[in-house]
Amino acid sequence: GAVVSQHPSRVICKSGTSVKIECRSLDFQATTMFWYRQFPKKSLMLMATSNEGSKATYEQGVEKDKFLINHASLTLSTLTVTSAHPEDSSFYICSARDPRLAGGQETQYFGPGTRLLVL
Amino acid sequence: AQTVTQSQPEMSVQEAETVTLSCTYDTSESDYYLFWYKQPPSRQMILVIRQEAYKQQNATENRFSVNFQKAAKSFSLKISDSQLGDAAMYFCAFAMNRDDKIIFGKGTRLHILP
Numbered sequence: 001g002a003v004v005s006q007h008p009s010r011v012i013c014k015s016g017t018s019v020k021i022e023c024r025s026l027d028f029q030a031t032t033m034f035w036y037r038q039f040p041k042k043s044l045m046l047m048a049t050s051n052e053g054s055k056a057t058y059e060q061g062v063e064k065d066k067f068l069i070n071h072a073s074l075t076l077s078t079l080t081v082t083s084a085h086p087e088d089s090s091f092y093i094c095s096a097r098d099p100r101l102a103g104g105q106e107t108q109y110f111g112p113g114t115r116l117l118v119l
Numbered sequence: 120a121q122t123v124t125q126s127q128p129e130m131s132v133q134e135a136e137t138v139t140l141s142c143t144y145d146t147s148e149s150d151y152y153l154f155w156y157k158q159p160p161s162r163q164m165i166l167v168i169r170q171e172a173y174k175q176q177n178a179t180e181n182r183f184s185v186n187f188q189k190a191a192k193s194f195s196l197k198i199s200d201s202q203l204g205d206a207a208m209y210f211c212a213f214a215m216n217r218d219d220k221i222i223f224g225k226g227t228r229l230h231i232l233p
Contacts, residue, residue: 046222
């Protein structure tokens with residue numbers, strides 16, 4: 001089946017630096033990808049919707065200048081955490097929908113997630 | 120705005136027994152999608168089962184089935200013959216359409232007792 005990958009799987013960085021997380025759809029083209037954030041033992045919180053060739057749509061309360069999203073191709077979306085701080089430490093998950101799927105099949109595929117730790 | 124509520128933070132069930140996880144949601148729309156996702160310790164989200172609101176028949180996937188009560192806005196998950204591998208966090212989720220963002224409940228952590 002379709003696979004969504006994320007890179008890196010985990011990253012440790014110093015406070016004040018920027019970190020880029022990649023989300024790739026491996027065998028399908030995704031015009032739309034979603035970025036979620038998950039705190040320990042908590043639910044997934046949608047951060048933004050990434051649209052290929054256009055600006056991302058951010059959820060209320062998410063700083064667009066802090067979390068930069070770029071969906072430059074149909075198979076790649078990137079999330080850049082700028083000037084990271086310890087409170088940005090979290091688990092970041094992306095998802096993408098295979099537009100080829102007909103009704104009755106899985107809607108979205110999730111990446112394996114990226115664990116970010118800011119020291 | 121749509122909301123998803125899971126009132127059971129944790130549940131335990133004996134291996135081979137049956138367990139039901141509860142979920143309620145709120146929406147003013149008539150057509151939408153409901154999901155149950157499983158998140159094992161690996162943190163990989165796995166779709167367990169999905170229900171389209173316009174379908175009256177409850178979805179079933181092997182040992183997993185749902186009880187979808189549209190009028191009551193209830194969407195419970197029944198796991199039959201529970202196995203140790205079923206231990207995970209289970210999230211109930213909602214989407215307006217297949218292309219739309221998914222809204223997750225807070226999750227229910229399921230423990231399987233050997």
